Amino acid sequence: MNRPQPNATPRDALDTLLEQHFNASTTQLTPSSGFVLSVMDAVHQQSTAPPPIAFPWRRILPGVIAILCAFVAFFLYIRTHPITGALIPTNLHLHPHADMLASNSLGITLGGTALAICLTLAVTALSFRLAGRSR
Amino acid sequence: MSAAEDQCDAARVLAGETSAFEGIVRRWQSPLINLAYRFCRDRSRSEEMAQEAFLRAFRNLSSWRHESVFSTWLFSLATNLYCSELRRIPPVTLPFDEIHEPTDPRTLNNALDRDIDERNRDAALHRAVQTLPPKYREVLVLYYFHEMDVPATASSLNLPEGTVKARLFRARDLLRAKLQPLVRQRATESV
Numbered sequence: 440m441n442r443p444q445p446n447a448t449p450r451d452a453l454d455t456l457l458e459q460h461f462n463a464s465t466t467q468l469t470p471s472s473g474f475v476l477s478v479m480d481a482v483h484q485q486s487t488a489p490p491p492i493a494f495p496w497r498r499i500l501p502g503v504i505a506i507l508c509a510f511v512a513f514f515l516y517i518r519t520h521p522i523t524g525a526l527i528p529t530n531l532h533l534h535p536h537a538d539m540l541a542s543n544s545l546g547i548t549l550g551g552t553a554l555a556i557c558l559t560l561a562v563t564a565l566s567f568r569l570a571g572r573s574r
Numbered sequence: 575m576s577a578a579e580d581q582c583d584a585a586r587v588l589a590g591e592t593s594a595f596e597g598i599v600r601r602w603q604s605p606l607i608n609l610a611y612r613f614c615r616d617r618s619r620s621e622e623m624a625q626e627a628f629l630r631a632f633r634n635l636s637s638w639r640h641e642s643v644f645s646t647w648l649f650s651l652a653t654n655l656y657c658s659e660l661r662r663i664p665p666v667t668l669p670f671d672e673i674h675e676p677t678d679p680r681t682l683n684n685a686l687d688r689d690i691d692e693r694n695r696d697a698a699l700h701r702a703v704q705t706l707p708p709k710y711r712e713v714l715v716l717y718y719f720h721e722m723d724v725p726a727t728a729s730s731l732n733l734p735e736g737t738v739k740a741r742l743f744r745a746r747d748l749l750r751a752k753l754q755p756l757v758r759q760r761a762t763e764s765v
Binding site: 451452453454456457458460461462467468469470471474475477478479481482483485486 | 592593595596599600603604607608611612617620621624625628629632633695696699700703714715718719721722746749750753756757758
């Protein structure tokens, strides 16, 4: 540090003014007597502090697996048992385009489920990122 | 200040000897506090910022790759911290237009006037520097802190030297426009 101007820009009156202003003896601070002690206290505190608590993956994993299994089972069930009654309103059978509406209704249900799962995953990912940042 | 001592202390800290960091703090406390003071002009805040810089250096010591000397790495880390800290809570600044023009040197008749003008000059300079946009102010502060060494300024700010020169040029332009009578007076004095 403090090697004088090998690549300095041309010096002029403004430089002299600014140099005097920034490097004036009145602005040369002497650290207060307890500064080193205070820094070292903080350093020791940091080095002896317990490491941050790890995310409880073990606890959360069974829940995640259960959700995934339920999701897969739901899709398998949908594929093997075409829904006709439960998800479709009763008066829909009277409608001239009942078949089309039934498939639309199923599509909406599945879309809603997929959207809800995506949102859940997005919120979980976001909370992981925020937690990681604050650590 | 010895680079070898820094390297030795850093190695000891990384080996688990936390107290070896004290040597680093003792060697660099004054430069780091003074650098912080040039940014914020507040003694207690500059010590707080310097302490935070040392803590960050302690936490990230393993990221020092020995490609640059320890001081370059430390100044870069501290500058980064100071700049973001001051952007978060900026020091009091004045709009450019609120700065009064310094006294015209031709009207100075006696020593008292000169003395007052000397103090006014420093205050006017300080206010003018504070009104600069942060990116120009940061470059200017570091350039004069590093005794007008462009490469040192550039490495502290992690910027290319060309960018530093361009920002210095622009910062000087802005200051020169505002402090014209002062600059003229200084030029006359130095002749």
